[in-house]
Amino acid sequence: MLLSWDAAAVRAAEEPLLAAGVPLMDRAAFGLATHVAHVLRDVRGRVGGAHVVLLVGPGNNGGDTLHAGARLARRGARVTAVLASPRVHGDGLAALRAAHGRVVPAHDDAAADALAGTVLAADVVLDGLLGIGGRGGVRGPGARLVGALAAAAARPVVVAVDVPSGVGVDDGTRTGAVAQADVTVTFGACKPALLLPPAADAAGRVEVVDLGLDLAGAPAVARLAGADVAALWPVPGRTSHKYARGVLGVVAGSDRYPGAAVLASGGALRAGVGMVRYVGSAGSQVLAAHPEVVVGEGRVQAWVVGPGVAPDDDAQRARARDALVHALAHDEPAAVDAGALDLLPDRVPPHVVLTPHAGELATLLSARGAAVDRADVEAAPLAHARRAHELTGATVLLKGATTVVVGAHGAVYAQADAPAWLATAGAGDVLAGVLGALLAGRAADAVDDPTLPAALAAAAAAVHGRAAHAANPGGPVTASDVAAAVPRVVAGLVTA
Numbered sequence: 385m386l387l388s389w390d391a392a393a394v395r396a397a398e399e400p401l402l403a404a405g406v407p408l409m410d411r412a413a414f415g416l417a418t419h420v421a422h423v424l425r426d427v428r429g430r431v432g433g434a435h436v437v438l439l440v441g442p443g444n445n446g447g448d449t450l451h452a453g454a455r456l457a458r459r460g461a462r463v464t465a466v467l468a469s470p471r472v473h474g475d476g477l478a479a480l481r482a483a484h485g486r487v488v489p490a491h492d493d494a495a496a497d498a499l500a501g502t503v504l505a506a507d508v509v510l511d512g513l514l515g516i517g518g519r520g521g522v523r524g525p526g527a528r529l530v531g532a533l534a535a536a537a538a539r540p541v542v543v544a545v546d547v548p549s550g551v552g553v554d555d556g557t558r559t560g561a562v563a564q565a566d567v568t569v570t571f572g573a574c575k576p577a578l579l580l581p582p583a584a585d586a587a588g589r590v591e592v593v594d595l596g597l598d599l600a601g602a603p604a605v606a607r608l609a610g611a612d613v614a615a616l617w618p619v620p621g622r623t624s625h626k627y628a629r630g631v632l633g634v635v636a637g638s639d640r641y642p643g644a645a646v647l648a649s650g651g652a653l654r655a656g657v658g659m660v661r662y663v664g665s666a667g668s669q670v671l672a673a674h675p676e677v678v679v680g681e682g683r684v685q686a687w688v689v690g691p692g693v694a695p696d697d698d699a700q701r702a703r704a705r706d707a708l709v710h711a712l713a714h715d716e717p718a719a720v721d722a723g724a725l726d727l728l729p730d731r732v733p734p735h736v737v738l739t740p741h742a743g744e745l746a747t748l749l750s751a752r753g754a755a756v757d758r759a760d761v762e763a764a765p766l767a768h769a770r771r772a773h774e775l776t777g778a779t780v781l782l783k784g785a786t787t788v789v790v791g792a793h794g795a796v797y798a799q800a801d802a803p804a805w806l807a808t809a810g811a812g813d814v815l816a817g818v819l820g821a822l823l824a825g826r827a828a829d830a831v832d833d834p835t836l837p838a839a840l841a842a843a844a845a846a847v848h849g850r851a852a853h854a855a856n857p858g859g860p861v862t863a864s865d866v867a868a869a870v871p872r873v874v875a876g877l878v879t880a
């Protein structure tokens with residue numbers, strides 16, 4: 385599991401070590417210089433003679449960068465520090481000067497613009513303008529330098545120091561131009577911005593330098609690895625029977641979108657549910673594709689409600705509403721998607737998992753008095769998923785290139801397992817089915833432990849994303865292909 389801690393937690397963990405005189409900045413700079421040396425060996429064969437440009441901001445982030453630059457200069461690199469602020473870290477500057485690094489001020493926009501060519505001609509640029517002390521996008525001359533990097537057709541390798549400057553460290557937002565990093569060398573612990581969209585897209589590969597911090601508190605954002613998914617997956621015991629493995633009620637599809645019923649049922653079956661009971665008007669299509677499905681109502685442990693339920697299909701909407709009422713009255717977990725999102729009562733427990741994409745989340749929030757549109761959600765996915773959790777009580781799985789899950793008691797996951805090929809019609813229906821299988825298989829646990837539905841939602845997203853890759857590595861997939869690949873992916877995880 386990849387865990388991240390927010391800026392306040394990292395500062396709190398640094399405090400006792402700094403008070404005890406532990407040289408954290410030396411450790412950070414050593415780790416940074418070591419990673420940059422690896423990068424230089426990759427791009428140039430060696431450190432000696434390579435041209436390294438440091439973009440230096442006013443705080444300790446600039447301090448780390450200057451100290452790392454001094455180390456690289458001592459190893460023979462040509463190091464140029466571009467100072468984007470009149471005040472920079474004094475010790476760091478002295479260290480770089482002592483190592484014969486070049487120092488050039490860029491204290492106004494004109495000076496910064498004049499240095500853009502130098503920055504773009506470097507072998508490696510270290511982005512040390514802002515770290516965990518940054519507030520909003522980069523301002524001042526630093527913004528011109530970042531803008532030049534962002535606009536360049538051919539740019540040097542960029543190493544972000546701690547975080548790409550200008551990202552919202554705790555919420556994953558980005559304001560203004562952010563330099564796209566190839567590598568982010570982060571200190572003490574991973575930060576939320578390195579996992580959350582859209583900031584994480586600017587981070588490149590993330591390397592964590594261990595500072596010996598004691599980060600005992602709860603992480604801010606987690607990302608499940610394969611072993612975590614395997615530990616969550618309901619694997620049948622030797623004597624399990626189909627009812628013990630979980631029966632899933634699926635209220636999906638409509639005359640207009642019968643395929644969603646087929647895909648949601650297929651996702652659940654392929655994820656290993658004991659049985660699917662299908663409720664709705666697409667029974668013949670579902671049976672044609674999946675003869676193992678039982679059509680009609682009956683006892684279930686969990687529900688998938690909403691994929692492909694058309695807004696004008698009154699009969700299917702009534703069934704979806706009934707299923708939700710039943711699920712809530714009987715403490716049965718439910719994945720609520722697409723056409724059922726507007727059928728939710730005011731408050732629901734966290735074992736109700738909403739699975740909107742950004743547009744659907746904007747609609748849901750707007751219906752509850754928060755006027756937002758799709759672009760707002762995409763600019764700040766965590767904040768909006770969190771808002772939806774707060775307003776409804778539900779666990780919220782917000783779909784996207786990186787899928788963000790917010791659950792009870794601060795549980796947050798960000799899964800980035802999927803290739804962009806997964807953005808294809810019907811893929812969300814398959815995900816709802818996979819999640820439904822997990823909720824059915826672990827129904828009692830999901831009701832007892834209010835944070836478990838978020839972990840199960842993240843596990844469903846992880847398997848769904850991996851299945852999109854496994855179905856056709858590097859190439860296009862259909863939603864049906866994704867469902868068909870789920871059993872292989874699950875087998876690979878639970879037997880690893």
Ligand SMILES: NC(=O)C1=CN([C@@H]2O[C@H](COP(=O)(O)OP(=O)(O)OC[C@H]3O[C@@H](n4cnc5c(N)ncnc54)[C@H](OP(=O)(O)O)[C@@H]3O)[C@@H](O)[C@H]2O)[C@@H](O)CC1
Nearest residue numbers: 408412442443444445514515516517518519520521523546
């Ligand atoms: N403590 C330690 O020993 C260790 C610290 N570590 C390192 O320290 C980093 C944190 O350092 P930090 O706290 O000094 O903050 P940092 O991110 O450099 O920037 C703050 C400065 O930027 C300014 N500023 C803010 N927003 C701005 C904007 N949008 N545009 C322009 N300027 C802006 C702000 O000005 P102010 O808002 O105060 O006016 C302030 O002057 C951390 O990420 C890690 O790299 C590691 O080495 C481990 C050991």
Ligand SMILES: Nc1ncnc2c1ncn2[C@@H]1O[C@H](COP(=O)(O)OP(=O)(O)O)[C@@H](O)[C@H]1O
Nearest residue numbers: 783784785802803804806807809810811812813
């Ligand atoms: N750029 C992307 N990269 C990877 N996965 C993506 C990307 N865009 C969307 N996805 C995933 O594709 C699926 C699309 O679901 P959804 O929008 O509900 O489609 P549909 O309603 O047609 O089923 C979601 O699981 C989402 O996380």
Ligand SMILES: [K+]
Nearest residue numbers: 511514545549
């Ligand atoms: K930085």
